[in-house]
Amino acid sequence: MINKYDAIVIGAGHNGLVCSALLAKAGKNVLVLEANDQVGGAAITREFADGYSVSACAHLLYKIQSQVEKDLNLNINLASDNLSTIVLSEVGEHVTYCGNKVTGVNESDQKNFAEFFKRMTRFSDLLNTYLNKPPPRLGTKNKKDLFTLAMLGFDLRRMGKVEMREFLRLIGMNIYDELDERFESPLLKGGLSLDSVLGTHLGPRSPNTILTYLFRMAGKHGTLSTPKGGMGSVTKAMSDSAKAAGVEIITNAKVKKVIIEKGTATGVELNDGTIYNSEIVVSNADPKKTMLELVGARNVETRFTHRIDNIRMKGNAAKLHIALNKLPTIKGFSESDYSQRILIAPDENYVERAFNSAKYGESSPLPVLEITFPSIKDSSLAPSGCHVMSAVVQYAPYQQKSDWNEEARTNFKNDIFSVLKQHMPDIENCCLSSEILTPLDLEKEFHITGGHWHHGELTLDQFMFVRPVAGSAQYQMPIDGLYLCGAGSHPGGGISGASGRNAAQVILKREKR
Amino acid sequence: MTPVSINTGRLRSPFYPRLAELDSLNTWHNWAGYSSAEALYCEDMEYFAIRNSTGVFDITPMTKYRITGPDALDYLNRLVTRDMRKIKPGRVAYAIWCDDQGQVIDDGTIFHLREGEYRLCSQERHLAWLTTAAIGFDVTVKEETAEIAALAVQGPTSYSVLKNMGIDGLDSLKPFGLIHHQIFGTELMVSRTGFTGDLGYELWIDPDKAIDLWDALFAAGKLHGIQAIGTHALDLARKEAGYLAPFEDFLPAETTVRTGRTRSPLEIGMEWLVDFNKDNFNGRRALLKEKAEGSTWRLVKLDIEGNKTADHSYIYADDKKNSDEIGFITSAAWSPVCKQNIALGTVRTPHGKPGDNVWVEVYYQREMHWNRVMAKATVVDKPFWFPARRGMTPPAPF
Structure with missing residues (x-):
């Protein structure tokens, strides 16, 4: 058995697959080790009831980077594209937005929304440029880093004095204030609030929720689509591309530790004792898991360990999956509305109140939801005539007071259903079976510390130069030959492939020296 | 919550009553929150006690941390630059520890009291650093400064004094060794360590028995010129021995603000304490670089x-x-x-x-x-x- 490789990637999440494919395309002999029995990490399609499947975690595609698609020759088959977002109103007067258009609000809100969208996309475009390259180091004499920093300054200034000032004003701000200044419609404000805080431990009044909004807009301006066959088909396409490039992928291969000899990574050891050797070890696992579990504190420095240990990454988003015998009734909904993205976020204060509970280790009694019925456009996900509902539910704190015991889970589920019932009175009759995945479940199933989708809160203190931690933002860890390629490194979460691609660039460049 | 009263004033060592009786100069200073005498009656005579008979110095204020747990050895081995695997139970190691940049935080002694049970002593307090360094280790770091009274007994007659006191096992106690001795219904730890560069011992005991220990020691040393001493005498002795004092000969990295004011172990003559053959210790990467590029x-x-x-x-x-x-x-x-x-x-x-x-x-x-x-x-x-x-x-x- 050959067990010596040019590079080993731990974890076949989407970033691991992207990174491995790019390394293989550059001529490296690459091995990917996946702990679970299928590739994709959290980006998989998962059967939760007999004949009913959904994307296990993220269910909408909005960030995949065109460079990644191009580099990997990905051909993603979409079930639906350019989805609108509908914010539900109990009385059936919903607000719908897509691109720079919004309906269901007054004229001034419409005008303001177009303006808001224009500005946000402009800023997110600026951001996006820097998401697709390794972040520059601060306090260095490296020419490339200095150049990138100078370009960042130049790009900011190039927007013009007014826009630059506006960018700097907004970037650390909360979305609540900005929305309140601009809009009147509570539903519109509620929907945009939810957009800003999805997948985070933040409420709309938390600082830097404009940054998280911009991060969401980066790349495709928030254009939403669903892949045919669920998210698993995207990672399947990635793994096909990686295999075509010569990557070897082994599933059910749980890495126990990274083997380190005198500060240099030399390979990995699996739980079953198998050893694979390589001078390059790339971890798709989150920074905490990588450094504290797979590497171990004893192999790295104290302050570095401290910084890694302090990364805020306690998940707050749960996933609800429901098998339906028919679509539930929603007041004022046309048939085509069901295939859109549906939000329950009646107003911005409702979203903030939902977050309040999470601060004190309780799930929201009145949660906010992002709902899709992916089976409408993709019949492979449910038996004929039946449907699945896939919903992101907030807030469900990782550190729940009762550690998510059965009672807490049942109570939370009941809370969600009573919120759903307000908008879908017959939901209980439609429901054949359901499951809820709390952050604790996500941690167990996908080996993400804290069950945080982004592998670390997306906030300014954990962003760009300081992601995952200060001094190691360029994918290289303070162990020779060890790199990160997951969402815990720059730029962050969302199915974009940017972290994996940036990491591959850094690794290949180091190799050249 | 019921209010707790905390003594915010300067602490007194359990030996204070005896020291106060001998003190005629009244020059006390602050050492890690404790009153410590600079000199008791004449610093020159106190110094000569160290070199000619026996000087007794109260080292209770020295900070002491008990380090236990399954990972205690691995923890210490990552903390300090020398190889702690070589320090068997019953032995003491002089050691230094560095920050991530390989700059010296402090030096101190690590006592391997019993299998897997250690005590780290240093002049300055380091609980924050030691606690931070424990992340990722199954180890308990406990501050026990106030729970142990300690005396340094240093000088050419110190061996005879302790033998007079009835302590067994001194004949085979080598430098940097330690023994346990039963006395006053408790355990006295005796280590052959010190800060004077001379023959000498350090005694460690339950604070409740501190006065008993003092009295027994001075009774046993009466004909051997035993004298209590202050920090000035000790400071002169440590200079002669070439020992370093933090804040004088180097600055602890954790409390130093200006760049370039800290020192690496290689820069303070401690290369012999740095074991690059160890897989890792805090600062290793930085020190390897320094070694290659020059200090x-x-x-x-x-x-x-x-x-x-x-x-x-x-x-x-x-x-x-x-x-x-x-x-x-x-x-x-x-x-x-x-x-x-x-x-x-x-x-x-x-x-x-x-x-x-x-x-x-x-x-x-x-x-x-x-x-x-x-x-x-x-x-x-x-x-x-x-x-x-x-x-x-x-x-x-x-």
């Missing part, structure tokens, strides 16, 4: 001509073409026992190799007027004071 500073022991103490003096190169200032003195004293004008200093590399000559600019005051001499000095590599008795096992009785 900026070097600690020197200087034998200076004349008898004017070279406190705070600048050091100059002994080179006709280059008479630039190359460093400065950090500790200096006239050594009564060596009859030498001695000093510790820090100079820029490549200056200061053993055997090199340098010049020291000494200012001294005579009846208000200042005088200046340029004194020639030689860099020496051995401690100024290193008596044979310090290493002898068993030590000779006096």
Whole structure:
């Protein structure tokens, strides 16, 4: 058995697959080790009831980077594209937005929304440029880093004095204030609030929720689509591309530790004792898991360990999956509305109140939801005539007071259903079976510390130069030959492939020296 | 919550009642929150007790941390630069520890009390650093400074004094060894360690038995010239032994603000304590780099001509073409026992190799007027004071 490789990637999440494919395309002999029995990490399609499947975690595609698609020759088959977002109103007067258009609000809100969208996309475009390259180091004499920093300054200034000032004003701000200044419609404000805080431990009044909004807009301006066959088909396409490039992928291969000899990574050891050797070890696992579990504190420095240990990454988003015998009734909904993205976020204060509970280790009694019925456009996900509902539910704190015991889970589920019932009175009759995945479940199933989708809160203190931690933002860890390629490194979460691609660039460049 | 009353004043060691009885100078200073005597009756006589008979110094204020747990050894091995696997139970290691940049945080002694059970002692408090360093280890770090009373018993007659007290096992106790002894219904730990560079021991006991210990010790030492001493006498002795004092000969990295003011172990003559063969220790990467690229500073022991103490003096190169200032003195004293004008200093590399000559600019005051001499000095590599008795096992009785 050959067990010596040019590079080993731990974890076949989407970033691991992207990174491995790019390394293989550059001529490296690459091995990917996946702990679970299928590739994709959290980006998989998962059967939760007999004949009913959904994307296990993220269910909408909005960030995949065109460079990644191009580099990997990905051909993603979409079930639906350019989805609108509908914010539900109990009385059936919903607000719908897509691109720079919004309906269901007054004229001034419409005008303001177009303006808001224009500005946000402009800023997110600026951001996006820097998401697709390794972040520059601060306090260095490296020419490339200095150049990138100078370009960042130049790009900011190039927007013009007014826009630059506006960018700097907004970037650390909360979305609540900005929305309140601009809009009147509570539903519109509620929907945009939810957009800003999805997948985070933040409420709309938390600082830097404009940054998280911009991060969401980066790349495709928030254009939403669903892949045919669920998210698993995207990672399947990635793994096909990686295999075509010569990557070897082994599933059910749980890495126990990274083997380190005198500060240099030399390979990995699996739980079953198998050893694979390589001078390059790339971890798709989150920074905490990588450094504290797979590497171990004893192999790295104290302050570095401290910084890694302090990364805020306690998940707050749960996933609800429901098998339906028919679509539930929603007041004022046309048939085509069901295939859109549906939000329950009646107003911005409702979203903030939902977050309040999470601060004190309780799930929201009145949660906010992002709902899709992916089976409408993709019949492979449910038996004929039946449907699945896939919903992101907030807030469900990782550190729940009762550690998510059965009672807490049942109570939370009941809370969600009573919120759903307000908008879908017959939901209980439609429901054949359901499951809820709390952050604790996500941690167990996908080996993400804290069950945080982004592998670390997306906030300014954990962003760009300081992601995952200060001094190691360029994918290289303070162990020779060890790199990160997951969402815990720059730029962050969302199915974009940017972290994996940036990491591959850094690794290949180091190799050249 | 019920309010808790905390003593925010200066703490008193359990030996304080005895020290206070002997004290006639009333010069106390703050050591890690405790009152510590600078001198009790005459610092010169106290110093000579260390070198000629036995000096007893209260080291209760020295910070003590108990380190236990399955990962205790691995934890310590990552913490300090030397290889702790070599320190068996019953042995003591002098060790230094560094920050991530390889800059010295402090030095201290680590006692391997029993299998897997350690005590770390240092002059400064380090609980924050030690706790941070415990992330990722199954280890307990407990501050136990106030739970142990300790005395340093140092000098040529110290062996006889302790033997008089009835302590067994001293004959085979080697330097940096420790033994446990039952006395006063409790356990007394005796280690052959100290800060004087002489034959000497340190005694560690339950604070409730501190006075009993003191009384027994002084009774046993009555005919061996036993004397209580203060920090000034000890400070002179440590300079003669070439030992470093934090905040004087190096700055603890964790409390130093300005860049370039800290020192690496390689820069303070502690390369012998750095084991690069270990897989990892805090600062290893930085120190490997420094070793490859060269250090900026070097600690020197200087034998200076004349008898004017070279406190705070600048050091100059002994080179006709280059008479630039190359460093400065950090500790200096006239050594009564060596009859030498001695000093510790820090100079820029490549200056200061053993055997090199340098010049020291000494200012001294005579009846208000200042005088200046340029004194020639030689860099020496051995401690100024290193008596044979310090290493002898068993030590000779006096």
